[in-house]
Amino acid sequence: MSFHPKMEYAPARFHKSARTLPDPGGDFTYTAENQAKFDANVQRYPPDQRKSAILYALYLAQRQQGFLTRAAMAHVAGQIRCTTADVEDVVSYYTMFYTKPVGTYVLNVCRTLSCALLGAERVTEAISEKLGIKVGETDASGMFTLIEVECLGACDRAPVVMVNDDWEERLAPEQVGEFIDHVRAKGRAAFTGCHLHKEK
């Protein structure tokens, strides 16, 4: 890309960054349904604050294909009318956006202070051992992905693991194996988060 009218650029003979880039992915556009949802959501914000809709836009894209590729980020950038760098900034900041395929259940283990004091590290270890995966990986069955995150805002019920969008509180390392088996067997019905009781 040359836009200097006359200047010759330094030739590209320099070391390129070894940063791991998100998957490029194939062509991506919202489905008609998602496009309609986005168009409705973006109305909530003043036209000059369009960027406020970026999280919603990214969730839509992530739900549509399971994770976010570079093509999906570019599509979202077009929708939000910001740059692709802005989108990657947001995607890479939040742990709830995935740039690789993930399992049905994403186990987000909190590793911040309260949880750490109550053994979060051992929770992570127990999960890795049970599923045979390391942090950031998905197990062979494709059902579970393990990641570590920062404070989930439920410190009083530490150690906390967030499974997809639900808290699983006071999950002591010893109970991890049993919990995973329950989820495998019963799905979301195995969740015990206190917010679920409120919902009922």
Place this chain on the structure above:
Amino acid sequence: METVTLTIDGTQITVPKGRTVLQAAIEAGISVPYYCYHPGISIDGSCRVCIVKIEKMGKLQTSCSTVCTDGMVVHTREADVVEARAGVFEFLLLNHPLDCPVCDKGGECPLQDFSYTFGPAESRMDFPRRVFDGEGVKADVDFGPTLMLNRNRCILCTRCVRFMKEVDGDAQIGIVDRGAGSEIATFEERGVHSLISGNLMDVCPVGAILTKDYRFKTRPWDNPGVVDTICTLCSKGCNTSAWLKAKPEWARGSQLIRMTPRFNADVNNYWMCDIGRFTYHWAEGDTRLRKPMLRPSTSPGQAPLEPAAWRDVEPKLRDRIQDAGSQDPASVRFLVSAHASTEELYVLKQLVEGLLGNDGARAVTVTWTRSDKRQPEGTKFKVPGTDAPNVNGAKDLGFEVGPGNEGMPDLTRLRTDVEAGRVKAVYVLDPGPDGSIGDVSWLVAARRSGTLPLLVVQGVLMTELAAAADIVLPGTAWVEKDGIFTNDQGRVQASSRAIAPPGEAREDWQILVSVARSLGLTMPYETSNDVRRALATSKPGTGYAEADHLLFTRPVPARNWLQASNPSERWKWDFLFQDLPPVKGHSVQMEGVPAQETSIPLKPVG
């Protein structure tokens, strides 16, 4: 103007309403460190080193984001501030490689300067530092056509991110990942593609973003000469500083080492474009004309140009011009680049009027080029289309410039006359870079075919046109002479002589004066200031009336620029007059201990 009065470190300070505490401190000459603050971009408050204690406020506050209020009492030197600030510095340096000896910012780096003054003596970090791609040079990664990025050195101040978003208008840089993993990156590692990308090196307070043009070329203490001048590559006329390298062993190499912007709120703010920043090598390049040249035979293409002495060339030139104009003086025509300074144009005007009477200016065709500069719509730094600095100067002197800066010059009259054989001689004045007088292949062709009997080129480079000429006169580029140029706002600005013209090259106004004298005209000018004085008297009540009082600078001594330090911090010297960066070796931790008599007298540069 509404003002507020506050106390900083016991000194009462009155500032206009709306100033932040940091700005007030800077203006009052109280040294407070800062990284994420830059006067040309928005406030971020992310680096935390500018913390101060403000009475009646619970915690220490970031002075860059706290607006002054009446009666505020601020402390910057109390024990708790000093300690907390040192703590912030310790964190900033956790992952910093401290490779100052090989870093191009070393010697003019705010991180160095402020850390020496405000940081702790030692780090307590005993974990390994975070490194990207490896240590040292390997950590340098391609960051677009003009830049390199060393992520190890980055302190994540986000100045570059904000610059791209706010000034360039295309946010190509982002912060990828979070917390300890954060890094500066572009989408898909594409790098920064912008017409004003070079400013990122000035904006970056550490050696993380460097230009490919400047890196590894010199060390700051080896280029002690700085000349305040202007850029002449388009009609904007950015105020710039030309940096000179001054090592004896390099004396024969090029001297210009970089161009950096100089703050001017009315013209270029803190910025300049990449065209102006990187296009200076031509002035000292291989094709530079150093000696007058003469073609021994009058028939075109017969003999090659041969170097000659001025004293041999001058009479030849006179004879051939007189010869060409013997039947009709109007058949001698001038093609003048809008890169010519106003002094040159003024002398030229007197020359043609002396030869041809009052409508002599009709013999002169002013030329320039225009180019499409691709920039984002929202950019705050628009580079104009016209690639020449002085179209307005030519217009003000009464030369025909057609649509001026808004459009292209009209060369058709000259071209038809030349091609019809009605012109006996063309005298070209071309002190700009190659190609800056536009497409002149028709002129080359006319001379080669003999339709045009005489072509004289006064310029700085051996261009295709100069190669076809009968007489070539080596003139001077903008960095080699004092000259004034009128930008597209009509501002009369000065470009200063930074380096000496090479070989036997002469200042263009001088060449024109001697040509005029040899043709029997009176030219009472001994220095370029004589020309400016005459110009000033001839144009009272205009922007030129003060032309002979314009300030031309000479290289400032090393001592002064060392204080001015980082080019991105030059604005302080130009308008805030702060004694920053601090004199090295003085540490706030040692305040109270009498300072040694090593301090350099502080005064603004220029």
